[in-house]
Amino acid sequence: MTDRPALFALNRALDRPAIRAALAENRLVQVENFLEAQSAETLWQVLQQQTPFGLAWAGDGQPHGQHVRAEQIPALSAEQKMAMGNAAANAAAAGRFAFLYAQYPLVEAYVQKWHPGHPLYGLLEEVNAAPVLDFARDVSGHADIIKADGQATLYAGGHFLTDHDDLVEVEGRRLAYVLNLAKDWKPDWGGYLNFMDAKGNIVAGFMPRFNTMNLFLVPLRHNVSLVPSFAPVGRFAITGWFRNR
Numbered sequence: 666m667t668d669r670p671a672l673f674a675l676n677r678a679l680d681r682p683a684i685r686a687a688l689a690e691n692r693l694v695q696v697e698n699f700l701e702a703q704s705a706e707t708l709w710q711v712l713q714q715q716t717p718f719g720l721a722w723a724g725d726g727q728p729h730g731q732h733v734r735a736e737q738i739p740a741l742s743a744e745q746k747m748a749m750g751n752a753a754a755n756a757a758a759a760g761r762f763a764f765l766y767a768q769y770p771l772v773e774a775y776v777q778k779w780h781p782g783h784p785l786y787g788l789l790e791e792v793n794a795a796p797v798l799d800f801a802r803d804v805s806g807h808a809d810i811i812k813a814d815g816q817a818t819l820y821a822g823g824h825f826l827t828d829h830d831d832l833v834e835v836e837g838r839r840l841a842y843v844l845n846l847a848k849d850w851k852p853d854w855g856g857y858l859n860f861m862d863a864k865g866n867i868v869a870g871f872m873p874r875f876n877t878m879n880l881f882l883v884p885l886r887h888n889v890s891l892v893p894s895f896a897p898v899g900r901f902a903i904t905g906w907f908r909n910r
Contacts, residue, residue, distance in 0.1 A: 677701070830886050
């Protein structure tokens with residue numbers, strides 16, 4: 666046993682039938698107060714104070730893109746850093762899948778023991794424990810879910826994620842999740858999770874509100890809108906997929 670505080674303790678008052686019904690009807694749902702209050706607060710502090718965010722970007726249309734660890738960033742030249750941002754921006758301008766944001770990949774860090782004992786390793790274990798996996802199976806209707814992956818993300822000025830649907834057949838993605846942990850976010854700061862119809866119209870836009878979980882069935886078209894340079898704080902979140910393989 667461990668006395669480590671829980672980082673992903675589900676709120677016991679969650680209305681599972683309502684969540685299940687919303688996913689069945691609309692394929693997406695936003696759930697406020699998703700975690701117990703203390704879990705959400707502790708997780709926010711871990712992300713803000715203890716997480717060594719690297720940089721993730723994609724400019725070649727590939728779903729996973731590339732990642733530079735936090736420890737590697739100081740050794741990069743100004744030209745190398747600019748090239749990453751330019752690659753993502755140019756791909757987005759050309760209508761290809763692209764993204765640019767700060768990231769800490771939970772599975773890779775956990776398996777490779779990047780930072781032994783880091784609190785987010787415990788979070789990954791909690792997301793893959795029976796209470797959370799049972800919840801995901803229950804509300805999604807996908808009884809074949811067997812595990813979850815995840816990443817800590819931080820969207821600051823200039824960061825974005827372009828239109829895509831999350832479908833990667835070989836990964837068995839069933840249910841996507843975005844647990845927002847941004848405090849006192851303002852609409853003008855962007856970073857919205859937007860969902861599009863076949864014509865490109867935004868049919869739902871979810872504000873990154875603290876301790877609010879966005880769940881949606883895969884595939885579903887969405888993006889994360891650009892965070893402008895004047896946004897004074899970052900958009901913290903834990904994101905990933907519940908999967909059947």
